[in-house]
Every structure is written in C-alpha cells, then in structure tokens.
Amino acid sequence: MSVLADDFGREVTGVRISLTDRCNFDCVYCHNEGLGDTRGPMDPQDDEMSADDVVRFLEVVREFGVEKVKFTGGEPMLRDDLEEIIRRTPDEMEVSMTTNGTFLPGRAEGLVEAGLSRVNVSQDALDPKEFAEITKSGAYDRVIEGVHAALDAGLDPVKLNMVVFEHTAGYVPEMVEHVAENDGLQLQLIQYMPELTGKPEWNIDIERVHGWLEEQATRVERREMHHRARYWVESDDGDGEGMVEIVDPVENPEFCANCHRVRVTHEGYLKGCLNRNDDLRPMGEMSRAEIRETYRETVANRVPFYGEYMVRDGNGGWEINDEYVNA
Numbered sequence: 563m564s565v566l567a568d569d570f571g572r573e574v575t576g577v578r579i580s581l582t583d584r585c586n587f588d589c590v591y592c593h594n595e596g597l598g599d600t601r602g603p604m605d606p607q608d609d610e611m612s613a614d615d616v617v618r619f620l621e622v623v624r625e626f627g628v629e630k631v632k633f634t635g636g637e638p639m640l641r642d643d644l645e646e647i648i649r650r651t652p653d654e655m656e657v658s659m660t661t662n663g664t665f666l667p668g669r670a671e672g673l674v675e676a677g678l679s680r681v682n683v684s685q686d687a688l689d690p691k692e693f694a695e696i697t698k699s700g701a702y703d704r705v706i707e708g709v710h711a712a713l714d715a716g717l718d719p720v721k722l723n724m725v726v727f728e729h730t731a732g733y734v735p736e737m738v739e740h741v742a743e744n745d746g747l748q749l750q751l752i753q754y755m756p757e758l759t760g761k762p763e764w765n766i767d768i769e770r771v772h773g774w775l776e777e778q779a780t781r782v783e784r785r786e787m788h789h790r791a792r793y794w795v796e797s798d799d800g801d802g803e804g805m806v807e808i809v810d811p812v813e814n815p816e817f818c819a820n821c822h823r824v825r826v827t828h829e830g831y832l833k834g835c836l837n838r839n840d841d842l843r844p845m846g847e848m849s850r851a852e853i854r855e856t857y858r859e860t861v862a863n864r865v866p867f868y869g870e871y872m873v874r875d876g877n878g879g880w881e882i883n884d885e886y887v888n889a
C-alpha cells in the first residue's frame with residue numbers, strides 16, 4: 563500500500579502517539595496534546611490503549627509507508643510497558659520519545675536496547691527554583707540526571723525542549739550557550755501555544771527570538787518537517803557549536819502546510835491535528851481492517867489548522883489567502 567496524502571497534498575509519514583495522560587509534573591502551561599488538564603500519576607488508567615492496541619496500529623500504518631513514531635503523553639515513561647511497546651514497534655520505523663526526563667535514570671539503556679533512537683527532554687530552565695515554579699515539581703536534579711543518562715546510553719541527539727513564554731523568555735541566551743558548550747545536546751524552542759491553556763497574557767513574540775538567533779548564528783537551515791528553522795550557534799569561547807530549532811506553529815500556515823503526522827490519543831482515538839478535537843475516530847480495539855479504514859478516513863479529512871489562511875498558488879504550492887490578510 564502506498565503512502566496516503568490528504569486533499570492538501572500532505573503525505574502522512576509519521577504518527578504521534580500519546581501513551582497516557584497521567585503525569586508526575588503539573589507544568590503551568592501544559593496543553594496535554596490538546597486534551598486539557600492532566601490527571602495525577604496514581605489516577606485510574608483503564609482507558610489507556612494496551613500495548614497490543616498500540617502495536618497493532620503501528621503495524622497497520624507501516625503498511626501505508628509511515629516511517630516514524632513519536633511517543634508522548636502525559637508522561638510516556640509512566641507506562642511500565644513502554645520498553646515492550648518500543649521493542650514490538652515495526653523495525654523499519656524510527657522511534658523517538660518526548661519526556662520530562664524523571665524516569666530516564668535506570669531506564670535509558672533499556673529503552674535504547676528496545677529500539678529507541680532519539681529523545682526530547684523538557685527542560686525549561688537551568689535554575690532549580692525557576693524550574694520548580696514552572697513544573698510545580700522539585701525534580702530538577704532528577705531531570706538533569708535523566709539528560710545525562712540519555713547521553714550515556716548513546717541517544718543522539720538529546721534535544722532539550724523549552725517552551726518560550728513569559729516565565730522563560732529571559733533564559734533563552736543561557737540555554738543556547740548551554741547546548742553550544744555540551745556535545746550531544748540540541749535545543750528546541752517551542753512557541754507557547756495559548757489556544758489550549760487559556761493564558762494569552764503569557765505569550766511572547768517568537769519573531770524576536772528568530773531575530774536574535776539570526777544575529778548569533780553561523781548557519782541557518784530549514785528542516786523539511788514543518789519548515790522549522792534551525793540555527794547553528796557557536797559557544798562564547800568558540801570551542802563548541804549547538805543547534806537550536808524553533809517550533810512555531812501558532813497562526814503559521816507554512817508550518818501546517820508541511821505537517822505530515824497524524825495523532826493518537828491515549829484512549830486510542832485517531833486525530834488529524836493537535837489543535838482539533840472535532841475529528842476524533844476511535845480505533846483502539848478494532849481489527850486491522852477497521853483500523854485501515856479509520857486511518858484512511860482520518861487522512862482524507864485532514865485540514866491544515868491555519869489552512870483558512872491559505873490558497874493554492876497555481877504552481878502546486880501555497881500562498882496566503884488575501885481575503886484573510888486584508889480582513
């Protein structure tokens with residue numbers, strides 16, 4: 563079977579699976595992958611997809627040429643069967659995970675053995691006090707240990723995720739220097755998404771961060787995925803270099819036009835877009851044939867979230883819809 567594409571020409575080559583909505587942190591900005599408040603780690607978990615459900619889904623999408631899977635949550639490492647899920651993921655797929663890092667010490671090596679290729683660890687600050695205020699947790703030292711455990715286990719790169727909003731914007735330069743000085747680390751600056759948190763006043767203008775990085779960078783590239791900008795920045799002493807990527811989806815039609823992933827909620831609903839909950843399709847306990855059909859429907863119904871701002875340019879590309887620019 564060939565790779566499926568939606569009506570906007572976007573082929574689906576990746577899936578992003580939330581394995582749980584439980585979490586041991588309570589970050590002040592958390593969007594929980596578009597599903598609202600997180601539950602505590604000890605709350606009931608009988609609505610989560612089983613390992614069998616996750617693996618069956620992955621085997622089906624692999625038939626459609628899906629190459630990559632990202633495991634996320636909630637905190638995906640609260641799943642005791644995470645290693646099993648990764649081990650049973652089809653061999654041809656690249657497996658990555660986004661985690662708060664707390665549980666990496668003691669488990670990072672096992673995850674690599676199971677087949678994990680990459681990890682993103684959320685680290686919004688280098689200062690334990692600030693970190694505790696943002697995450698509502700005192701586990702800063704544990705997260706740093708987790709980052710080291712990931713590097714020691716051979717995960718490469720280890721990306722540090724930092725949400726840029728009112729509480730963190732001032733710390734961007736020191737985080738950039740931190741990854742420039744330390745081999746194996748990269749920085750992913752994530753634009754704060756106010757739609758899902760109800761705190762628009764925390765927003766900052768991400769263009770200012772782009773502008774500052776352009777001045778610092780020796781090299782700038784665009785990644786294929788979402789056309790995200792990547793800046794290479796030297797350390798202050800000139801001995802090191804770090805890569806800084808900006809994830810800026812908010813009101814960004816170019817980002818949506820280059821979106822090649824579908825998502826799966828922890829209960830096993832397929833959805834075409836992080837920001838949309840009006841196209842949820844259950845597929846958790848379905849047969850392979852039913853999952854194939856559900857996947858086809860989800861892809862066929864995908865719409866760029868900021869797509870109303872876009873029109874075809876007549877050459878197979880996209881341009882901003884004047885109607886909206888002038889509105």
Ligand SMILES: Nc1nc2c(ncn2[C@@H]2O[C@H](COP(=O)(O)OP(=O)(O)OP(=O)(O)O)[C@@H](O)[C@H]2O)c(=O)[nH]1
Pocket residue numbers: 632634658660682721723750752755809811812821823836837
């Ligand atoms: N709106 C929107 N936000 C996204 C999308 N992809 C990533 N993000 C945001 O970026 C955050 C971090 O994503 P990660 O899971 O760490 O990273 P990733 O996007 O998979 O990127 P890589 O690991 O670098 O391949 C997500 O939780 C979202 O806030 C997307 O397709 N749409």
Ligand SMILES: C[S@@+](CC[C@H](N)C(=O)[O-])C[C@H]1O[C@@H](n2cnc3c(N)ncnc32)[C@H](O)[C@@H]1O
Pocket residue numbers: 585591592593594595634635636637638660661662682683684723724725752753754755756758759
């Ligand atoms: C929802 S978390 C799930 C994985 C894991 N618990 C973690 O924190 O890395 C995935 C990513 O989303 C980011 N994130 C959460 N809420 C956000 C928001 N309102 N705006 C932008 N990014 C957000 C987090 O910083 C994290 O890097």
Ligand code: SF4
Pocket residue numbers: 585586587588589592593594600635636637662684697
């Ligand atoms: S660690 Fe991740 S899932 Fe948990 S509250 Fe923070 S951002 Fe949300």
Ligand code: SF4
Pocket residue numbers: 811817818821834835836837865866867868
């Ligand atoms: S369509 Fe846009 S907002 Fe939705 S998941 Fe893709 S990039 Fe994100």
